[in-house]
Amino acid sequence: MGTVLPLAVGQIRRRPASFVGLAVALLLAVATLTLFGSLVAAQAAAPPAVSRTPVDGPGVMLIAGAFGEIAVLVALFVVVNALGFTVRQQFRDLALLRTVAATPRQVRRLLRAQVTATVLLVAAPGWAVGALAARGFLGALQRRGMAAPGLRIPGAPVAMAVALGVALLVGLAATALGARRITRPTPAAALTADTAGQRRTGVLRLFAGVAVLAGGALLLRLAATRAPGEVDKAGQATMLGALVLLVGLALLGPLAARVLATVLGAPVRVLAPRVGWLADANLRGYAARSSSAVVPVALLVGLSGTMLIMTSTAERAAGAAGIATGVTRATDVWLRGAELGMLVCFAAVSTVNTLVALTADRRREFALLRLVGATRRQLLRMLAVEAVLTTAVGVLLGSAVAATAAGAFARSVTGSVVPAVPVAACVWVLAGAAALTVPGILGTGLRAVGGRVPEAVGGERE
Known part of the structure; x- marks a missing residue:
């Protein structure tokens, strides 16, 4: 020692x-x-x-x-x-x-x-x-x-x-x-x-990810089969199931990031042939690195969206029945708002920390690109495209979790898998995810692409 x-x-x-x-x-x-x-x-x-x-x-x-x-x-x-x-x-x-x-x-x-x-x-x-x-x-x-x-x-x-x-x-x-x-x-x-993350996802990690997703599905099934009078228990099982699904996505992150980046990157390569191609290649080729950036965004969108839609669904069901439940009383609405604020805080901190550290760690990579003729402006444009794609992949994964979890909760409360979606609140969540991701990557990128190229290529990573 x-x-x-x-x-x-x-x-x-x-x-x-x-x-x-x-x-x-x-x-x-x-x-x-x-x-x-x-x-x-x-x-x-x-x-x-x-x-x-x-x-x-x-x-x-x-x-x-x-x-x-x-x-x-x-x-x-x-x-x-x-x-x-x-x-x-x-x-x-x-x-x-x-x-x-x-x-x-x-x-x-x-x-x-x-x-x-x-x-x-x-x-x-x-x-x-x-x-x-x-x-x-x-x-x-x-x-x-x-x-x-x-x-x-x-x-x-x-x-x-x-x-x-x-x-x-x-x-x-x-x-x-x-x-x-x-x-x-x-x-x-x-x-x-x-x-840098070009390796394939291991078999053990794949099995673990599938097993965790199955566990999340079981929790959501438990939430969906709760009696209409057990709204609070259904809500707790729904939130826990959403979190377990997000853990499963984190385990399968490199695979999910590569697949979605391939789908979303196709139009980007057409619209921006140079920087778009390079940004798409980075996201698909360095899947482990990409998933490290995508998972916090999915966590932010998935948990926030689940709670917002779940509360809106419970309020609509209670209003239709003319009753008040634990999730619709003013005191408990405040309680869930406080919980949502805490979860958003955790997810936001994770998102900013990960994106800033990931971008700063690529200083040598950017220097090598500058050696082969890329300008700082081109690198920043590439980072902007990467930031948009990263946000889109994270939003899609988080939205998929939120939709699945909210559907299970709605099945318990209303008998239908179609929840009540508070569109304005969900738009604010998506805007918040973009506001954390894009400026975080570009702000760090401004510093990472600067400096003298020989020193950046031969020096230590920060």
């Missing part, structure tokens, strides 16, 4: 851009776990007179469990996605270490040390953000009569310790998976392996 820790810290200091996204994702995960853990602790530690006070709604414990279930899963999903990208960015450095006699065990220890150091670095600010959010959220619940007035967030660090432990366990588990591709081949094979 004496040499591993300095190497880990040195790698973080030398490549800070590779770890910023991971640090932000881990901070959000720690804050989210602290937030909902603190709510559970507040209810569990409350005196009997306070805990038995009648409230409007399901109560703090159920809110923290049902509300936090999806939020925590999304936060951890963002962590796994960010960590996988961080490991891929270090692939060549780690392969070089293996050529100078570093063993697979030492490489795994190095990655574990990096994750541990990053988790510990963000632990304190994550705890602070989570504790403040817990107090603010509990206060909002109390003002709406959804929590007992006497509840207080305890000062005991149990929730913080659990948050740190869960974030660390998830990070280490994801590290073990990410290290396999580096430690499995011989050092020479690892050094010459493609790191």
Whole structure:
């Protein structure tokens, strides 16, 4: 451990851009776990007179469990996605270490040390953000009569310790998976392996993706078969099913990105023969890299669209029947709005982090294109086309998940698979996805295509 820790810290200091996204994702995960853990602790530690006070709604414990279930899963999903990208960015450095006699065990220890150091670095600010959010959220619940007035967030660090432990366990588990591709081949094979994502999707990953999609389909079937009076349970199963489907799409991301890019790229190649052809070739050829950019967009659109359509469908069904359910009462509408805001925040952070890091990591690629005659203006036009295609692929995948999940929910609530779609709200979601994706890629691209070409070609990636 004496040499591993300095190497880990040195790698973080030398490549800070590779770890910023991971640090932000881990901070959000720690804050989210602290937030909902603190709510559970507040209810569990409350005196009997306070805990038995009648409230409007399901109560703090159920809110923290049902509300936090999806939020925590999304936060951890963002962590796994960010960590996988961080490991891929270090692939060549780690392969070089293996050529100078570093063993697979030492490489795994190095990655574990990096994750541990990053988790510990963000632990304190994550705890602070989570504790403040817990107090603010509990206060909002109390003002709406959804929590007992006497509840207080305890000062005991149990929730913080659990948050740190869960974030660390998830990070280490994801590290073990990410290290396999580096430690499995011989050092020479690892050094010459493609790191940009031109490899085919492995059979094991394909099987895992299909299995996860099947699990999501089963959850949506459970949601669709709920009785009309169990709207809240159907809604929870729908959101969980949508998230599982998105995880399955993440596993099948390279394949899905290649197929959709091929379909969408055909008209682009006709309309813009030069930059369009190059942008389409990049998306199809570097499928793993493309999927890293597409998955956060699909996450944003899929979860936001599912919740918006689900709420609109429930409101229309309740209005037609002249009744109010858990998803249509004013207090619970606010609760779901808060949940939607949190999910959008996670997805937006994941989208921006991934796109900025991906584009910045292509500095050497852009320099090589400039060596063979491409101008900065042409490269920016190529990036603009890539940004549009990336947004379109992510929107299509996310919309497919939202439509499937919302159809299952509508089947439970109305007996028909056709949901009520809030067109204006969904348009805002699509506009938000484009506003995050296109400026993120072009803004980073402005810096990545600049600088002196010889230095960019021969230098280190940032």
